[in-house]
Amino acid sequence: MTTDRVDALQQTLAAEHAAVFVYAALGGRASALPPSPLREALDAAYAAHLERRDQLRTMIGSAGVDPVAAEPAYRLPSPLDTAAQISEEALRVERACVTTYAGLVAATTDTERRWALDALVATAVGEQAFGGTPEALPGL
Amino acid sequence: MLAAGSLTSCDLDPDDTSKPRAVPSPDPDQEVLDAARAELAGLVHRLPATGRTASLAAVHREQLDALQGDLPATVRHRHPGRAWVARRERRAADRFERWALEAQNGDLARVLASICAGIRMQPELRESA
Numbered sequence: 583m584t585t586d587r588v589d590a591l592q593q594t595l596a597a598e599h600a601a602v603f604v605y606a607a608l609g610g611r612a613s614a615l616p617p618s619p620l621r622e623a624l625d626a627a628y629a630a631h632l633e634r635r636d637q638l639r640t641m642i643g644s645a646g647v648d649p650v651a652a653e654p655a656y657r658l659p660s661p662l663d664t665a666a667q668i669s670e671e672a673l674r675v676e677r678a679c680v681t682t683y684a685g686l687v688a689a690t691t692d693t694e695r696r697w698a699l700d701a702l703v704a705t706a707v708g709e710q711a712f713g714g715t716p717e718a719l720p721g722l
Numbered sequence: 723m724l725a726a727g728s729l730t731s732c733d734l735d736p737d738d739t740s741k742p743r744a745v746p747s748p749d750p751d752q753e754v755l756d757a758a759r760a761e762l763a764g765l766v767h768r769l770p771a772t773g774r775t776a777s778l779a780a781v782h783r784e785q786l787d788a789l790q791g792d793l794p795a796t797v798r799h800r801h802p803g804r805a806w807v808a809r810r811e812r813r814a815a816d817r818f819e820r821w822a823l824e825a826q827n828g829d830l831a832r833v834l835a836s837i838c839a840g841i842r843m844q845p846e847l848r849e850s851a
Contacts, residue, residue: 680839687835688828699822699835706839707848716843718784719836 590689591642592650594698597682598635599652601675605631607658608668620665623711624672630708631679634701641694673712677720680705684721751830754821758834759791761814767794768810770801778807778846785837807846815841 605628612621642649659671683705686698706720749755762782769779783793802810818838825831841847 684832684836687822688832690828695823695831699819699838702835703819703839703842706843710843710848716781716840716845718781718840719788719833720839720843722788722833722836 586689587694588642588645588647590686591638591645591694592647594682594686595635595638595642596650597679598631598638599650600656601631601679602628602635603652603656604658604671604675608662608672611662612665612668615665615668618665619711620669623708624668627672627676627708627711630704637697641697669712673709673714676705676709676712676714680709680721750826754825754834755789755830758818758821758837759786759789761817762786762789762837763791763794765810765814766797768798768802769807770797770799773801775801775807778811778844781840781844785840788833788837804846808849811841811844811847815847 605624609621609624609628612618612624615621639649659667661667662671680702683698683702687695687702690698702721706717709720710716762785765782766779766786769775769782771779771783779797786793815838818834818841822831822834822838825834
């Protein structure tokens with residue numbers, strides 16, 4: 583496994599650690615709001631990032647490299663009380679991940695690139711659950 | 723944004739005439755790049771930049787520009803049917819997905835993957851899913 587590939591995988595894992603943390607916090611904040619499509623979208627995004635984080639750990643570990651650990655905590659914007667504020671933060675996370683996945687596409691080949699491409703497409707399309715609008719070139 | 727031709731430059735000293743001239747090897751991604759440009763140019767040609775296809779046409783022009791492709795000389799004025807557009811967009815997204823996986827240059831793969839995702843984000847394709 584080349585250094586570029588490992589670095590890109592580790593960067594993606596670091597982004598997933600942050601996404602998992604933020605989505606856990608957003609889910610907690612959203613639980614105080616009435617049931618809504620936003621809560622369902624947050625749950626789905628949390629599950630997706632959790633799964634990708636675990637897959638990345640496996641991919642990196644199978645190359646004989648220690649997967650990067652999560653930070654103790656991540657900074658959240660404030661205030662984070664309304665559905666609009668929660669959606670905005672979720673969209674920021676999704677866009678950051680899309681950019682990271684695009685970088686991983688560039689640094690990998692074969693099955694790893696396939697994984698990165700699938701994550702890129704799914705996350706870009708999923709942005710719309712948080713108010714994102716279609717783009718021509720997501721992640722660039 | 724990038725050209726496949728820039729990816730295979732030779733490190734020859736232009737002033738050194740004592741060495742035999744090296745023939746640049748063909749760019750392994752040129753075929754993919756040409757096909758990707760042709761795909762987008764075809765879409766721009768078929769989608770009028772007015773009415774309900776205006777937004778989609780603008781998206782494909784931006785994508786074509788990212789690949790440094792040339793805009794088609796003409797654009798049709800008659801709007802294609804929604805089903806045709808959805809079918810054609812889905813086919814394009816599938817092709818860009820395949821090209822992104824095939825490209826040997828990582829930067830080109832990134833752009834092709836982004837175009838694939840950009841097409842799949844568009845309402846014309848999502849509404850027909």
